[in-house]
Amino acid sequence: MIQDFIQDYLERLAHELDFDRSLSRCVRQEVEDHLWEAVAADPAGNTFESQSRAIANFGDARAIAAEFAVLSLTRHSRRAALIAVLVIAGVFIAMKARVAWYAAMPWAVGDDIRAVSAEVMLIDRYAFLSSVIIGLVGWIYIQTRNIPAAFDPAYRSQLRRFFLICRAAAVALIVSVASDAVLTALRFSGMEFSATSLVSILSIAIEIACVGILVFQIRRIALRATSTAALMQS
């Protein structure tokens, strides 16, 4: 019965930290060790009073979870920035593989299609280059910031800037992938579907999946930031 008192507190803390499961498990173990050691050091021994003293000295579970939420948000933002860079690299590899495939295949492209393709290719090139530069800027930006102790206005504007950079990188990448899809469609227009065209379709599918991952990561971090803000306000 007495043991339930500390267990209840640990359950409450773990529940408050539910936004990050691995962090929740780790903190719960650390706090459990702390509380039982505090009880063991109490002259009254293991009683209701010593347990409530240990819990009261430890502090409010929600307030502690709110401090951890900021740390978790920072860690996940940094991870999202790294994923963004990897996703852009993934698109680049898929793009290069498709170009190498085209070079290896004896496909002739008509002059009318060649003219349109040149323009789309220009858009593709600049859009991709922009996504690389903006993605790297975002990654360097978030990696070089100090880890905040609180969800203060300075950290909020830092996050806002980071989201803006990420969104810009995502938009540039979407334009680049859409251009790739148009270029592929132009190349295959009027041609019969064959097994060899599967390679191009697969590479485009990989690019679309990469963009999907990036958009998902940005959305996830935005939701995490919202829930952290809510936790800080409550």
Next chain:
Amino acid sequence: MLKGHLDMIVLAALAAAGSAHGYAVIEEIKQRSGGAFDLPEGTIYPALHRLEQAGLLSSRWTTADSGRRRRVYTLTKAGTRALAERRAIWKQFSDAIGGLLGGARPRETPA
């Protein structure tokens, strides 16, 4: 005000204690400050995690005599350097305030 210096306090306590778990860090802070710092004990843990994330501390899991899992923190080289820097800044600040409150002029640093 204390919260603003929490990182320095935790680093100093760990430098004094060597490797220590959260509870031991708090005990070290209480003992060395003569019980002057009365923070909710739970606030030490986010600080420990933050300092580890910043590369100023490292941690490892061990098993305590009680059989419970215990996370033990140690100062890294970067942590030792950061503490030395913060100590120097604190001393400068403390000397300036001491001079101001004591009425004596703080020692001027040569240009």
